Amino acid sequence: MAKILISKENLFHNLELISNHAGSKEKVAVVLKDNAYGHGLLEIAKLASEFGIKKAVVRTLDEALIIKQFFDDILILSQRTFNTYSHTFHIALNSLEDINNLPMGCKVHIKVDTGMHRNGILPKELKEAILGLLKRNIIISGIFTHHRNADCLATDFFWQSSVFRQVKEDVKSICEELSLAIPSFHSCNSSALFRHNNFNEDFARVGIATYGYIENDSTFNLPNLKPVLSLWAKKISSRELKKGQCIGYGATYKVKEDMQVSTYDVGYGDGFLRLNENQDYSTPKGYKILGRVSMDSISLNSSDEEVCIFEDVRELAKLQNTISYEITTTLSKDIKRVVI
Numbered sequence: 001m002a003k004i005l006i007s008k009e010n011l012f013h014n015l016e017l018i019s020n021h022a023g024s025k026e027k028v029a030v031v032l033k034d035n036a037y038g039h040g041l042l043e044i045a046k047l048a049s050e051f052g053i054k055k056a057v058v059r060t061l062d063e064a065l066i067i068k069q070f071f072d073d074i075l076i077l078s079q080r081t082f083n084t085y086s087h088t089f090h091i092a093l094n095s096l097e098d099i100n101n102l103p104m105g106c107k108v109h110i111k112v113d114t115g116m117h118r119n120g121i122l123p124k125e126l127k128e129a130i131l132g133l134l135k136r137n138i139i140i141s142g143i144f145t146h147h148r149n150a151d152c153l154a155t156d157f158f159w160q161s162s163v164f165r166q167v168k169e170d171v172k173s174i175c176e177e178l179s180l181a182i183p184s185f186h187s188c189n190s191s192a193l194f195r196h197n198n199f200n201e202d203f204a205r206v207g208i209a210t211y212g213y214i215e216n217d218s219t220f221n222l223p224n225l226k227p228v229l230s231l232w233a234k235k236i237s238s239r240e241l242k243k244g245q246c247i248g249y250g251a252t253y254k255v256k257e258d259m260q261v262s263t264y265d266v267g268y269g270d271g272f273l274r275l276n277e278n279q280d281y282s283t284p285k286g287y288k289i290l291g292r293v294s295m296d297s298i299s300l301n302s303s304d305e306e307v308c309i310f311e312d313v314r315e316l317a318k319l320q321n322t323i324s325y326e327i328t329t330t331l332s333k334d335i336k337r338v339v340i
């Protein structure tokens with residue numbers, strides 16, 4: 001069967017770089033949403049916790065429940081109704097109207113819309129939100145925002161940072177007025193964290209850098225991260241093809257001279273890309289994907305029992321005109337993850 005190998009050494013290398021840049025392990029919240037970007041929720045949660053990370057970020061309550069035992073604090077980004085709750089959880093408030101859906105007495109991080117214009121309340125709604133939450137005995141444990149363009153050399157990053165600085169001031173004065181504890185503040189994803197030279201927020205929410213990638217413009221001084229995931233496939237069968245014979249759907253690859261070809265057990269049904277004849281891709285060992293990727297198989301000019309399909313997704317991302325996030329995140333949950 002196809003399998004995914006997770007390199008503990010590379011993951012720890014990345015977490016070390018990230019923690020050093022953030023200031024300490026306490027200042028890192030590892031983002032584990034969407035099956036840890038395809039790497040395996042439980043596998044990465046266990047490893048990050050073993051490394052000493054205490055905070056995690058997920059998308060749903062179900063994800064939070066699976067990893068509850070490994071972290072002190074878990075931020076849940078987008079869950080609107082709750083049938084169970086734990087004090088390990090901090091729920092992101094994405095709109096004023098959701099205040100009434102929250103469990104009484106829970107902990108909340110208010111998301112503030114500083115320019116992304118997707119989720120969050122407006123800076124001018126802060127006081128209304130805080131008063132609404134207090135009415136339901138809810139603890140405001142954090143205030144956060146998200147950058148829309150931290151990976152590009154554009155002014156957006158500075159503009160949103162200055163809007164958020166004002167948000168912090170406003171929240172502090174509201175908290176003083178109402179005798180509330182000051183919540184934690186956080187605004188940085190991977191790209192934004194590495195744009196700071198003296199990171200001074202309470203923590204950063206680090207996703208893609210944990211897994212070994214960063215999408216920033218190359219003009220920035222980028223850390224030496226290492227990809228954590230590699231995809232492997234097993235041989236199903238081999239055959240000798242004659243010059244002129246074609247491989248796969250659409251018969252788009254014509255064999256140029258007699259050659260040994262094998263089929264391997266990974267395809268777009270496993271969440272791998274449906275590469276086609278116009279995309280010239282070679283595996284790390286130099287084997288070519290011949291013709292189109294099928295649902296459950298690909299053909300390579302190899303006879304190895306097992307081949308590594310990729311160990312670094314950047315080339316594939318470029319070929320497919322997408323970002324590293326998409327290629328790892330779409331890998332099926334059913335592929336076995338093995339930590340090495």
Ligand SMILES: *Cc1c(COP(=O)(O)O)cnc(C)c1O
Binds near residue numbers: 146205
């Ligand atoms: C996904 C996500 C992150 C992580 O972003 P990376 O670019 O992968 O580091 C941080 N914050 C929020 C709100 C997110 O949704």
